[in-house]
Amino acid sequence: MRTEEIVWGGVSKDGIPALVSPKFVPPEEAPWLWDGEQVFGVEIEGDARAYPHRVMDWHEMANDTVGGVPVALAYCTLCGSGVLFESEVAGRAAPFEFGSSGLLYRSNKLMYDRETLSLWNHYTGQPVVGPLARETIELKTRPLAVLRWADWKRRYPKTRVLSLDTGHRRDYTPGRPYGDYFASSGLMFPARTDDATLRPKDIVLAVRDGGRHRAWPMRLFRGGRVLNDAIGTRPVVVVGDGWSDTLRVWERADLTFDSRLDGPASTPEALYDAAGTRWRVTEEALIAPDGRRLARLPAHNAYWFAFAGFTGRNGSVFTE
Structure with a gap:
């Protein structure tokens, strides 16, 4: 990673608050979630959970345990990417807990762990700056689905869905806070766009x-x-x-x-x-x-x- 390309994203560390052990409810207790809305779907050992984009747009990070496995759902709204990591690493006493650093690399978020304050690459799950940067650590990734809520709950009728009771006051209306960015062809921060095989935001x-x-x-x-x-x-x-x-x-x-x-x-x-x-x-x-x-x-x-x-x-x- 070229550290000189790391830039400030306009918010402080934890200015985008991560979720920690968030609350979930059954589908019938989430009438606010429309069938056509996108969710991140996770299923591990029979434990199915849905994380609506409208909630994750505001938090970008969810530290959770699914099917007995400690995980971190890291969502980079600017690059349109959600990645599910196992947050437990062999040889360490406890799972990592992650937050948003407020820093970006080529318009990709850099998350940080709250134990060592090291910066981690959201794409690879590797520490890149800080005390852990010289260690050979790479978080294991887990399959993650992106799909409509109707499709997920049809496939997993016993799923639970992330509650709006997050402990934070936010306007969880769909499209907030990045609706204009998602709908436009433009970028908000510097990124490499020299490969014209596809359009930058395809x-x-x-x-x-x-x-x-x-x-x-x-x-x-x-x-x-x-x-x-x-x-x-x-x-x-x-x-x-x-x-x-x-x-x-x-x-x-x-x-x-x-x-x-x-x-x-x-x-x-x-x-x-x-x-x-x-x-x-x-x-x-x-x-x-x-x-x-x-x-x-x-x-x-x-x-x-x-x-x-x-x-x-x-x-x-x-x-x-």
């Missing part, structure tokens, strides 16, 4: 697999699609619907999947390979009747400028 799904990075433009999945592709030499299958900005990526080994789906592309119940085998869909893996599993790869939505500016020559994008 939405892509981004996957990082070791030192390789791959992006799929959301617009190519409008109406639903199953795409057999690869990250380097690693075969993957990408499934989703670009109209709802919802894509997922799984390993596919030496298999090829066809276009058949059980259920909508945004929340399919099953995929079919070329031999006709039905693979049940979970948030963690594709599961065959004989017990074979194809792991889901952690991925996140992002604006093109954020992906291209961070990955540079190590990134590739699927085009037609």
